[in-house]
Amino acid sequence: MALELALLGPVEARTDGARVPLAPLERSVLALLALAEGTVLSTERLIDNLWAFQPPLAPRARVQGLVSSLRRKIGGALVTRDPGYFLALPAAACDLQRCEELARQASGARPGDAAEKLRQALALWHGEPLGGVAAPGVEPDRARLAELRVSLLEACFEAELTLGRHAELVREMVVAVAENPLRERLTGQLMTALYRSNRRAEALLAYQTLRDRLAEELGSDPCADLRELHAAILRGETPARRREPAGAVPAPAPEPRPAQMPAGVGHFAGREPDLAALTAALPQPGADPRIVLVSGAGGLGKTALAVRWAHTVADRFPDGQIFLDLHGSAKDAALSPDAAVRAALLAVGVPPGRLPAGFEERAALFRTRLYHQRVLLVADDAGCVGQLLPLVPPTASSLLVATSRSRLTALAAHHEVRTVGLRPLAGDRARDLLCGIVGAERLAGPGGAEVVELCGGWPLTLRQAGATLAARSTQSLGSFADELREHADTLSVADDPRTVRAALAQARAGLDPAAGRLFDQLGALPVGSVRLDLAAAVAGISAPRTRRLLDELISANLVVENGPDRYGWYDLVRRYARRCGAALSDRDVAEERAIRWYLSTFERLAARPAPEPAAGADAADLPAVARWVAQRRDPRLTWDFVSKAYAVTPAVGAEACEAALAAATTLGDGRAIAAAHAQLGAVLVADPARAEDASRHLSRALRLLDPDQADHVRIATFGLGTLLARQGRPAEAGTLLERTLDLLDPGREPLAATVALFAHADLLVRAGSAGRGQERFAQALIMCEAATGSRFSRARLVLNAQVGARFLAYLGEALQAPRVSGSDRQLATRLFTGVRR
Structure with missing residues (x-):
């Protein structure tokens, strides 16, 4: 069954030469699939294009019914392929394809051949394109095809003017200008044909008519070429003609293909997995449009990564690469959605005088321009979803890559989103970046590893540290490390005032006040991560409310998820959070809540049979928490905290147990002193360098402990027994271990x-x-x-x-x-x- 389609007029289908009767929606489906040019059109895309924001009930079933009905009428050319459908048509089966092929053949041909091919192409048109199709999704194509017909007319007129057919063209040109009164090239061709036909006054009148219309409707003047043509006619000169290759048809100047990507940063290193993730996020042909979001805190190198990747994939986007700085992190300077679309239209070659007046019309024109193009658009520093939505290309042939300090979670409610979340560089990769700037020899000296560590893996800090070290060729790395220990997050260099702390402060300022307060309260704690229930206790609010606030902090890249219901910070963010916590007016309230939570948690864990994490912080944080508690100089609190923590886990550490012993001694509590010696000695057993201290504390504990302090007695006998075993005293060790077994x-x-x-x-x-x-x-x-x-x-x-x-x-x-x-x-x-x- 031979299928032929007509799109350049009323949409029709013919099989074996016979016209196929089509219902309106069937005609729309057929047109949409034909316009997709053999690529798969997903069911969701068909639903959007057919009904936009007012789909019927069960739209997927409705589309399936339309496809089944249409397939019965046109045969196997309509193919089902996940996630939708496509038309498998021979190259000459559609009048649009034939038209475009004739236009390609005319390009570069001799004037006579070009005119013939263009006339054949124009003869395929039979009215307004896509006639009888009212689906919203075809409107960009309708505009594109209307533009195609005018361009064919202009190229045909140009070829025939070259052949000297000016008198024959005047009547057709007058009609074309009347239908397209703002088309300056058409008016110029009409002026040329009239002037060469000895109708100089009418040529000047055509110019005057256009100038008046442009002034009235757009407030602009005709283009420079048209003004030069007008001046030549006024002087009675032969209008200048563009120099073309011999025999070639003068063609309109090609629209500029934007190539706006900035130069890449120097010494780019450590982001190979992220570059691979961006490449993996490229959509497949025929897929739905997709947004790729590069998200991370300020100073992590989002723009550098996006630009670097854009240069590596430029060949995949031959129609251009656009770079827009949306200034989203600076609220006062952020581009509005309308301004962003305007900048994008200017980038794809729309003259300022031809920009539509309304925002919706501009967004529609942008989609029209990109519909059959392959363009890469990098929208840098997006501050909100609204800035990005009008920039999403209508097909997967083009791609929007956005960078943002926020995760922009709401984007996924509008489009498919692939997020590449940036983390600080790992140690080796951070070192590679710094070595690239200062040289491996400079960084190999004493203090080099500490400098790398103090930069926290933050590319901005690493680059500024490298620039500073390069400028201070004689400063020792140890001395520079001393600076970084206090000022890594505020490090900057001349003429570049950016700092990590300023970026974090900007993100903190954009938070809901309750989320910002929670960030400060958590910063008051000496931990690297917290559990949800600890965060709720410190804030004095419910767990669900706390989770919502933590979601906002995660979205702002000020907090990261470390595991189920566990949250933490990267090192430089943690430093900033501590500064915020120290400035809290009611910091004591937050600290008291945290301590009460720890104590109650230790008591609960000691009484609960099921396994559970040791505390609201990682075990590695417990020594720091215990030190923090001891600094309050409350011996009763210190003893209670350490003894209850040790009852759950020995990870509380030797320093905490020493503080507990000092607190018990200050209290003068004999039972506490005995237990403190047992705890400290048992912890010191694990450290071979402190074997003598361990032996002294355990021996003293065995002398002081009361018989009813059974747990501590068993801990002391066992600890001393294992210690003596290591020291090669098997008889004494065996006695103590047997005693432990008896107990x-x-x-x-x-x-x-x-x-x-x-x-x-x-x-x-x-x-x-x-x-x-x-x-x-x-x-x-x-x-x-x-x-x-x-x-x-x-x-x-x-x-x-x-x-x-x-x-x-x-x-x-x-x-x-x-x-x-x-x-x-x-x-x-x-x-x-x-x-x-």
Whole structure:
């Protein structure tokens, strides 16, 4: 079944020469698929193009019904292919394709041949293009095709004027000018034909008519070429003709193809994964339009990345590359959506005098210009969704890449969005960037690694640090590191006032006041991350409300998600948050709330059987939190905090346990002093350099502890036993480990007993009592498997150094087993500190 389509007039389909009866919506679907020129048009795109913002009920089913009906009429040329449909047509089956092919053949041909081809192309038109189609989605194409016909007329007139047919053309030109009264090239051709036909007065009148209309409607004058033609006719001279290659048809000057990408930054490094992510985000042919968003805090190098990538993919966008600075982070200077569209239209070659008056009309013209083009548009520093929406190309052939300090979450409610979130550069990549500026030799000296670390992976800080070091050729890296320790986020260089702190302050100023206050309150805490419930406690609001505020902070790239319900900062943001927290007028209130939350959390965890994180901060933060509490110089609070934290995890650290011992001593509480010695000694056991201190504290604890302080007694005997075992005193160590086993109840504390059994087994094997040691190891193995429900690899059951290392790893995992009781887990965790190697 041979299918032919007519688009250059009323839309019609013919099969084997017979006209196909089409319902209005079928005609619209057929036109939309034909205009897609063999590419897949998705169902969603068809729905948008057919009904815009007023689709019927069940629009997908309606489209499927229309396609089925249309396929029965036109046959297998209508192909279903995910995510939609396309028309498989031979090259000459559509009058539009034939017209465009004839126009291509005319380009560069001799005047006679060109005129013939252009007349054949014009003969294919039978009225207004896309007649009988009322779908909103064809309007850009209707405008494009109307422009195509006028351009064909102009090229045809130019060729025939070259052939001397001016007298024959006047009548047709008068009609064309009347239909297109603002088309300056047509008027110029009419003036030329009239003048060459000895109708000079009418030629001048044609110019005057155009000038008056331009002045009245647009407030502008005719173009320079037309003014020169008018002057030549007034002087009675032969109008100057453009110099063309011999025999060629004079053609309109090609519209400029924008190439606006700025030069790339020097020493670009460390962003290879992000460049790959941008390339992977390129849409496939026939896909729906897509926005690629590069998001990150100020100073992370978003613009540098987008520009670098744009240069690498320029060949994929042969119709031009546009760069727009939307100034979105500067609220007072931000471009309005209308101004952004105006700048984009000027970039694609629309003269200022021909810009439509209204915003919607300008946005429509921009979409029309890009519909059949492949253009890359980089919209830098977008501040809101509204700035970007009118810049989204209508097809996937073009691409909008935006950079923003915000995640612009609402964009995904309008279009498909692929987000590339920028993070600070990792250590090696940060070093590569700085080395590129100052040289590897300069950075290899003492203090070089610290300089890199203090820059926090922030490209802006790294570049400014590099520029500063390059200017100070004799300054030591250690001295420069001292500067950075306090001023890394405010580092700047002459003639470049940008700083990371200023960018963060700008982002902070744009927040909802409640979100900004939460940021400051969290900054008052000495932690690298917080859980949702801690954040809610510090703010004194509900968890759902806190989550919404944290969402805003995440969107502004001031906070990052570290895991489920866990939030943190990058290093330089954390420094800025601390400054904000220190300036809080009611900082004490936030700190008191945080401390109460920690204490209640420790108590809850100590009583809860199920495994749960140690606290609202990472375990690595606990020593800092304990130090922060100790700085309040409240010995009772310090003792309560450290003792309750240690009951949950030994990760509280030696410094905190030393502060707890000092607090207990100040309080004069004998039981607290004894417990503090046990805690501190058990923590110091893990540090070989402090073995003597550990031995002294544990021995003192055993002398001072009351019998009813059972947990601390077991911790002290076990810690001292493992310490003596390492010191090569097996008899004394064995006595203490056996005492620990006597004090443990395997029925209630099987995992803690496992730790003690393994330590005793290891001691016995090393001391030469292999048989008894293997029995203890077998007991430990059986007890641990029963307690946790998990099995240890039984490839070799004879305890030796290799098996012992594997069993220690197995024990570490067993500490998180859900079947283990809370009290057993906590005691086992504290004992485990003494056997880790």
